[in-house]
Amino acid sequence: MDRPSPPASLLELSDLSGFGIRLTPAPEVWEWLQAEILVDTGSIHNEDHAHLKLQSHDVEEFVGVVRRYGASPDVQALVDAANNPAEVGKLNISRACGTCLLKSA
Incomplete structure (x- = not known):
């Protein structure tokens, strides 16, 4: 059967x-x-779900979740890092990359 x-x-x-x-x-x-x-x-229609703006979909959704529920300690660390100046200047970025250091040696 x-x-x-x-x-x-x-x-x-x-x-x-x-x-x-x-x-x-x-x-x-x-x-x-x-x-x-x-x-x-x-x-x-929900404006938060509008796509093809300057932000990518993932960033847009992430921002929406943080707005609704607040920042966890890990997210707050990300926010703090984004609000501080870069630790490595653009001119010195090759010093932060092991591959670049090997090429320059």
Whole structure:
């Protein structure tokens, strides 16, 4: 007796397979996503989720989380480091790199 299996269309790779998504959403989902979330006038549009600005998506999401929940001690250390002047000047960056030091030896 053969075991039941899903339709072949569900097993085929889609355009989203590169993102680890094996299933293809219903055709109406993309249209709904555009109309309700991505456009400025959408009913559930959130400016925090707007992409392709000067900040990358990861930085944008990180900043949003820190705004909502505050900075952990590790995040505060990152903030402190960013607020201080660089420890190695741009002209001396080759001194901080082992490969550069080997090349100059």
